[in-house]
Every structure is written in C-alpha cells, then in structure tokens.
Amino acid sequence: MNKKIVLFTALLAMFQYGKSQIFDPNSIYDGLNAYNGNFENSGTARYIGMGESMGALGGDISAVETNPAGLGIFRNSVANLTLGVLSNKNKATMKNSYSNTDTNFNFSNAGFVMAFGDESDRLKLNLGVNYSYQRLDNDVVFPYNENYVYTINNQEFDFNSYEQSVDGYKSKLKFSIATNFDDVIYFGLGLDWHYISMDRMDSYSDRLLSDNNLGYFYRQGTPYSQDANGFGLSVGVIGKVFPELRLGAAYHSPIWWSDIDTGYNYFTAEVSKDNVLNWDIYYGYYDKYKVTAPGKLVLSAAYASDIVNDDNSLAFNFDFINYFNKDYEFKGSPDYRLNNTFVDNYMHDSQEYRAGIEYRFKELKVRAGYAYMSSPVKDNTITGFNYETGTDSMVKNYMAGEKNKFSFGLGYDIGQFFADFAYQFIKTDYYTSFSGAYYNNKEIRNFGPGSEGPLSPIFDSVTFGKIKNTQNNFVLTLGMRF
Template sequence: MNKKKLICGLGLLAIFQIGKAQTTQFYPNDVSDLLNLYGDNSSSSGTARSIGMGGSMGALGGDISAVETNPAGLGIFRNSEASLTMSVSSHKNKASMGSASNSTTNTNFNIPGVGFVLALGQESQPLRVNLGVNYSYQRLDNDVYFGKNKNLSYLYPGANGEMQTYSMENYDIYTNGYKSKMKFSLGTNYMDRFYFGVGLDWQYLNVDRNSTYAQRSSVDGEYMPFNEQLTPYNQEANGFGLSVGVIGKVTPEIRLGIAYHSPVWWSNINDYRWIYNFDESNNVIGNYVYYDRNKNTTAGKLVLSGAYASNIINDDNSLAFNVDFLNYFNNNMNFGGGDIDYRLNNNFINLYTKNSQEYRAGLEYRYKELKLRAGYSYMTSPVKDKTIAGSFDLNSDPVYVKNYLAGAKNKFSLGVGYDMGPFFADFAYQYIKSDYYTSLSGDFFNPSQNTNVNFSLENPILGKVQNTQNNFVLTLGMRF
C-alpha cells in the first residue's frame, strides 16, 4: 500500500502485514466492490425514456442518457433540451446459507439525473454541433443478511473458558453509499447521415461497508458478535473516463453505431479501515484504524448498435427499434499498489474473471403525442462459471458454483411518454433480477472479548443471494 499511515501505532504495521499474508488469498469485499460498485450502471440509471427502452439507444440517440451508450447520439438532437429525472427504487435481497433464509428490503427516493443539451447551428447547415452536460446519481445501499444456520456449529471456548457448542446466529454484509457522474459530451451531425461524438466522465464514489458475523451458545445463550478483518471501512474515490462513437445511416430508416468506452481510472481512493491484530496464540491485542491512498481500474467496453426508425403510417405514427451489444473488457481490471493484498486481488481477477457481455433491446411506438416503450437487457457474470468451490455448511461436500460475487442480470422495463408542446413527461418501470453467491471466510474479531473466529479459505461457507429491484422513474423536460 502506498504511503500507509497508521493512525494509532506505526509499529504494529509489520505484525498486521505478516498476519494478513498468512491468512488470506484474496479479499472478497474488495473484488465485489470492483465488480459491482465501481462498475458500469448505465442500463439501470438515466432518463425514463432510456430505462423504458432497456437502456438500448446506442444507434437511436436523441436522448441525453443515450450518450452513456454512444456519445454520437448527441448529434441527433435538433432542439436544445433540459430535463430532470426522479426515481423511487426498492431493493430486496433473499439470502440463504444452508437451509435458512432471510429477506431484507430498502426503498429510497432519488433525483438520479439532470441533463442539458445545447443544439447549435441551423437545419440548412451541412455540419451542426451539439453540446451536452449530464449529471447522474446512484445509491449503492445494499443489505445482505443471512439468518440462523444451526448446521454451522462447532465447539468454541465460552466466556468462562469452557468449550461450548456455538452456532451461527447471523452474518450481515451492509453497504451504504452513492456514486455520481458528471459527463460532458460533444456531438456533430453531418448532412443527417453521419454522427460523431466524444464524452468525458468525472465520477465520484463514497461508500461504507461493514461485514459482521455473530454466533450464539447452545448452553447459556451467550451472543458473540464479530467484525470481519478490514471492516468496517470507508472509501472515497475520484474516477475519470472517456468515450468516442459514430452513428451512420445505411438507409433513411436503418442506422448502425459503434462506440468505445475507456476503462474508468479511479485514483486518489481514500481508504479508512479497521484492522485487528492478534498474537501467536490468536489473542486479539489491539484494533486500529489505518489510512491508505490507492487506485484501481474498472472495465472498458465496446458497443455495437443497430436501429430501425421509420414513419409507418403518416407523420402521426412511427416505430423505432434498437439493439445493443456490449462487450466489457473485465480482464483489464486491476488494483493499484504493490502490497500483498493488491497482488492477491489481481491474481483472483486474472484467474477467475472473463469478459462479460450485455445484450439490450428496446422498442418505441409513437402515436401523435403519446409514446409507448418496452425494453429488455441481459448481462452475463464477469466471473467464470463453476471455478469457485465451497460448502453450504460444515458437513456438506465441496461444490463448484457460478455467479460468484457478481451474478448474471435480467432487466425488464416498460415506459410511456407524452408531449405537451415544448414540454414532455416520461415514466418508466424497471424490474431487475440477479442471483449470485457470496462466501463466509477469513478472520472475524471481537476485541471487547479478546476472541476471534477463523473460517476456511480453502473451503469457504457459501451463501446464495437472490436480488430483485423495482425502479419507478419519472422524467420532466422542455425543448426549446
């Protein structure tokens, strides 16, 4: 780690590093954050029109959120536009470890987007230029709570020092935070045949993560909570990325597009974590907060798009259809820094991740001022299938699972819009489903009772999470 400063006790750093190197192969929390929190979220955020079409607007353009797929879509605007997006989102996690399962739900209201487009030039000019600014905001709150698991029981010294049988009371992975992005785009329109665009992203992320395990004695009912090593923690990061794209009309009705999005380079990650030190007898000898500044790189992507847009009856009726194919370069992801934990995380990424793909399709039908939309998106997991082994309790045989840490995602959406002169209103509903596995492994500490619990890294306890999201999105805008 670069320029590490222990807030309390520089002398214990060496002890911590030795203990850490001996007890872990990679850090699931950090890899999960890289795959999920720092990653791409463009098909589940944006205007109601974009979400209503499943985020599939790479060749259609004409929407401020379309620049997240292909910045050339900005050149399709004929008028200047300002818009405000509001949303209500509900997240539900059904978590099971062994035979027990538990559900948690959280709902929040957000203003996830503000956009502005300035259309320059006249219709008669062969080359026109448009400028766009889009601010987006996404909550990262997530609570995965595993309840009691009596199959996860073992002998452990109690408060009086005598061996007692303890079983798992709960295991909770709680995340709280948000990610924001400011995007500046430039799009050009040449003869209404070719559109070019470039976009620059400045992103910010602030997240808190806590991972706790608790057990209860079957003898006297003693409840013992533990914090996972390196939690709780807070990360504050700044990221930068860029994108370029082009759209061309093959015929007046058919458009093709291609765009490249660079990786997002996250730098100046301010990282505050709790560490728990222990001696050769596994007695906890202190807990401290340390500060680290590091960096990471998330996946870039290549986007191929096709669209059909035509008046099918007269000027009051039209149909538009768009498909996008996205290839994410997940193997380009890495953690910065030269210490053992970053090398271990990068080893996991090199061995177990793969390029993931996303397929999007969207439909929009217009009848006079009314617009009806539907969309679908499917994204594969970035982790190789059946390469991670674990058990569902202490007595079950090891199994290999897919969708570890980041699962495949299915997204369904419906939308409606209405124009009122220069004003417009769009509404969309989006349903997202993703199943994945996480694991209970590594060291957990209870400093107040001077105890710790260690779970196998070679054969971790697996937990299955079924995540569903319901998003309701409203966009209000004006053209001028």
C-alpha cells in the same frame, strides 16, 4: 493455558489463512458493483423504458452513456430532470432464508443539450452535459443456522447471523460533444468524471451452546469507508445505411480510479515483556489504493421511421456490449494486489444484450425493453461449502450473477414540454461467501484460562450463501425543448 500458546495458535491460523488467501471478497465485490462505471438505475425515463437500448437511435441525453454520437441526432436544445424511486430486495439463503427490502427516493439524472446550427446547415454541432446518480445501498442478512456448529477451545458454537452491508452512492458528470453531417453520419466524444462515497460493514455473530451467549464480530479490515475519484472517456460513431436504418459503434475506455481513500478498523495482538497478552483495535486506520475498471465496446443497430413528419412512428434499437473484465487491475499494497490473482484466474469478458422499442401516436409514446447481462466471473470458481447441496462444491454466479432487466414506459408531449414515465424490474441471483478472521471489539469473551480477549474466529474454509436480488425502479422525467 499459556497466553503465548493461545496467541501463537491464533497467529498461526491467521498466517495459514493469509497464505491461502488469493483475494479479498469485499474488494472484488466493490470492483464489480461500485467501480464498474455502470449506472443501472439512473437515466431518463425514455432511456430506461427502452431497456437502456439507444446506442444507434440516440436523440436522448442518457443515450450518450451508450454512444456519445447519439448527441448529434438532437435537432433542438433540451433540458430535463429525472426523479426515481428504487426498491431493492435481497433474499439471503444458507439453508434458512431471510428477506429485507430497502427503498429510497432520489434525483437520479439531469441533462442539458445545446443544439447549434440551422436545419439547412450541412454540418451541425451539439454540446451536452449529463449527471447520473445511483445509490449503492445493499444489505444482505443470513439468518440463524442450527446445522453450522464449530468448536473453539473445547466449546461449541453455532451460526447465529452473518451480514454484509453497503451504504453510499456513486455519481458521474459527463460532458459530450457531437457533430452531425447531413443527417447521415454522426461523431461523438464524451469525458466522464466519477465519484464514489460508501461505507461497508461485514459482521458475524455466533452462539455459545452451553449458555446461549451471543458473540458479535467484525471481519478483519471492516467496517471501512471509501471515497474515490475516477476518469474515463468514450468515442462513438453512428451512420445511416438508408434513412430508416442506423448502425453505431462506440468504445468506452477503462475508468481510472486514483487514490481511493480508505479508512478502516484493524485489530492486532502482542505479548508484553511480563507475559501479558494485549489486544488492540485500531480505529481510523488509513490507506490508499487504485483500481482500473474495464472498458467496453458497444455495437448498435436501430430502425427509426420519421418521427418528425409522421403522426405515427416506430423505433427499434438493439445493442451488443462486450465488457473487457480481464482489464481489472488493483494497485497499492500487496494486500490489494492479491485481487489481481482472482481477476487473472476467475474472470472473463462478459456480454450484455439490450433491445428496446418505441411506438408513437401523435403526442403519446409507448415503450418497452429487455436486457440480459452475463456474469463477469467464470462458472467454476473457488471451492467452498454449499448448504444447498450439503457438500463442498464450486458455484455458478459467484460474486456477480447474470442480470435480467424488463422495462416499459409511457411518454406524452405538451407543446415544448414533455413528461416520461418508466418502470424497470431487475433480477439477479448470485453467491457470496465468508471466511477469514473476525474480531470482537465490544466485549471480552473467555474461552478458557488465559484466553481472555476480543478473540477472532478463524474460518479457514469458504462457506457459500445464495442471494436473490430483485429491484423495482420507478422513474419520472420532466423536460423542455427550446
């Protein structure tokens, strides 16, 4: 077979795929899970134990992540440090299933509050600094599927495995300022500096049926590494309707991620003047782009009996959060801007509902919480082959699924010191997909005369895989009031 014909066929397939491609699934996944600004596993044990529901209750350094006005409720200066152990389990299914679990330990949160003013002052001022850290590690592996068989140059292959792997972390440093007027109304402002460092790998392997030879491939443009800085701000207010009832509202601006540095691998092919097909794999290819992650609106209500003067007290908080997901915007080369088509056509606003309760008996505190988040992606999205149904279909919860979070916690005061513990369980079901071009940079595979080279399988159609993700988060906070 003439090498020019082979090359023309491969490039034509890639061109046809490019014409139909309207987004990069990896970039969309990163936008929804890394660049969204949410720190689901980070926060004080009190905050997590109450289901991250403290928008009107305040009085906790992590509560400023929901409403910065909550900083104004502090009556004493506080310093605390939070340690966490997170277990992340994925069960990936595409006819057959495979489960894997990653566990990591980290210092997930640290905070400091300076409370100014005497109890008799009508106007008080508080300053706060809060640091949040969250691992992004997530490894999804789809196992062997004997029913997935395809033909390249009259040779049959079947599906051996497919893996999506993310390794890295994100962090946020938040500076907050809040005022307290007569313990009736509270105003707050927060400034956020974000940072992300992560690596992503998207790989595929197949098996040649004639001799069981395995071939390993990377998706075009992967592996890649990213480093990014972002900025956002938030404003909020809390008011007492009567002494036990508080209402709050906060607005969080979009997060402006600028100059996302990306290094990735890419392969090309060309025919030389002497009719030789040359494959070249470029390492360390460099690019930059920008992302604007959506803002959100938070409405809160809280009931809180007097936790200062009573030995027994009860506090309850409810938060409603609306995420403006249509505000996602990718800026950079045309390849990145294609993702805006996905945002325009397939995303919508999502909502989160959080509820938390705390009961205090002298020095002992008991907490519980629940939160639900709807998917930011419309139910009916792209069409692809679904091995659950065995047909081409659209799927619900594509790229990002509904989240359910359950939590409980305990706290105990020892003079000016305190210790809090929380356990959080998070469950998410969603679909991922693979398609497009994959290259081989480890070996030469021969598909027939004149076709030697790191050939790239071209998957014109989308294939869905289902993922059940469960997380177990154990959190311990140690702090001091002064």
